[in-house]
Amino acid sequence: MQIEELKLKNFRNYRELTLCPHPGVNLFYGRNGSGKTNLLEAVHYCSLGRSHRITNDANVVKNGEAFAFTSVSIQNLLGRREISVRFHPEEIQKKTIQIDQKKIAKFSDMMGCLRCVIFSPEDLGLIKDGPSIRRRYLDMMISQISRGYFVALQQYRTGMDQRNAALRNLRTNGTGSPAILTAFEDTMAEPAAVIIRERRKIVSFLSDIAAETYQRISDTDEMFCVAYHSSVKEDDDIAETLRRLYRENREDDIRMGLTSVGPHRDDLILTMNKNQMKQFASQGQIRTAALSMKLSQMKILRDLSGEEPVLLLDDVMSELDRKRRACLIREIRDFQTFITCTDRDDVDCGKVQKIWKVSAEAGEAYVDENR
Template identity: 45%
Template sequence: MVIQQLRVSGFRNYERVELSPPPGITVLYGANAQGKTNLIEAVSLCCLGRSHRTPRDAELVRWGESMAQVRIRVQRRDGPHEVGVTLSRDEGRKKAIRINGTAIERMGELMGHVNAVLFSPEDLRLVKDGPEVRRRFLDMEISQLRPAYFYALQRYARALHQRNGLLHTLREEPGHALGATLDDWDALLLEAGAQVIQRRIAYLQALEAESARIHGALSEGREALALRYAGQAEDAQTLERLLHAARGEDLRRGTTTVGPHRDDFRLLINGRDARLFASQGQQRTAALSLKLAETEVMRRMLDEPPVLLLDDVMSELDIKRRRMLLERLGGVQTLITCTDLSDLGGAKHDAAVRVENGALREETSEKESGHDTV
């Protein structure tokens, strides 16, 4: 998959710009707060229907504008796809999404039309941060590959919200008549939760095979990376048993204590928990391995590569890891943001675009950073 054209208007600090990146590596460079990350955000918005930086659509609308529009045209194996997203500053109005000119009713219909892997400085904390970060990582990637997973997540979230509300009511009023509906919510939670768990485990197994191979190469054979799903249950039967056993505790606490909303996965380096025992450098290499593996898994499952979005990660990696990353970008359209071309360490690129105060200026003549490879 390649992006043929990205158009934004009234989005963040952009009045109106257009970007047509080549199939290879495009570098978006310039000083901080000029709009580089906003372009990455625009692509991600067309991929998942929401920003990876804020849950509030109104924040994406340019100051002084009432609405923002983002349109992307991509070429896939099965032909061209076009996604358009319209956002309003009025938070009472829903965002409008069109696919090939047709409005969609459900967010799940968007999944899979634009596939991208985003690697930002926040992802470098994937190893050391809390479980919710790793759950979000799994959920975002699997949703792109399996729209049915996205719908299962939605059903689970709704059932969990309703069950928790009921548990809170029953804690305050133990004899409330609504208590008779608890079994119904348990059934809905179980049905959707089992699907979420099964998809996560299957994806993690595929991710482990690729990330172990990549991490071995990045560490020059010194380290072995393994991934382990850390959940309370790994199948529907176990989840049902644990949910039933936890009912008394759930009623006492007024919340659901069992289910995939509490799950995690562990990264092991040479058999030891990387979150607890790995150095910062080892943790960053593991995160880099995961992101590169994510790209390869998506390429294999879709039979075409996704777009890779590298947002300001070069400055966070040492020269060796930068080089290792850039060497593995063959055949993948990549957008890289950085403050200066020297951040690439001499690596070749196909286009360089200076971003300054919401304006783009392509410098087609410069294909290398101009610095010797260290």
């Protein structure tokens, strides 16, 4: 899978840009704040309809403009396709996504058209931070392989929002009946079962690949282990168990005004030689584990979809020592890759097929091919 053309209009600090990347490794270098991450963000929008950063869609519209636009022309196993995302925060529908000039009916229709994996320095949070970043890692990976999973996530969130609103209503006004909670819990239980089943399936691949990758990068026999931790036990009927747990937790949930159990609370447990990484791992082990999880994500996407995803490496080279850098470069050989960095020397230019210089003048970004 590869991007043949990337276009931006009024996107962040870009007024207008058309760029034809190399099918291999592309290096984008430029000063801090010039617009390198913005380029990767635009690609991410075309892949998953959302940013990889924590941001509001309206923020991508260039200051002073009413709309923004980004599109990619891609070549995948099914042929050539054009995916575009248009942002118009002033209109009722604030974002429109088109595939081959046709507006898509559902967000899920774009999943899997352009598969991508993004690496950024924040990935260290996969090991060190709270569970939400690990759930997002799983959700972004599985949504790109299974549209059913993405649909289940949406249905589950809608059901949970409704249940949470009903819980808060019961707390503040004492209005509403338990029967309404039962109805919402029923709508949550089936998609929850899909989510947990799919996550368990992926984690069973992930645990082997990540353990093997970790040992290869670190050149040790340290045992890195990834396991899925859920409030539902392995052999239990998931939907049935969750219905019971939702019911049993109602009193507490009403007090808190939120749903305290379910896949939105599950986590990945990461251990090194059976010790929790969060508590025991060194800086180097954390870096190696985060890199292993990302490399495993690449391999899983490739193996399960039959196509190489596009890789977006945002400023990660400077974070890695020589050995880990070499390892990453070796692994990306077969993939179309966008690497950003401030210092060209951070990347072994022998492996880079096209170099682009990103610069900004008076708040506007430009990308020039480096000859």
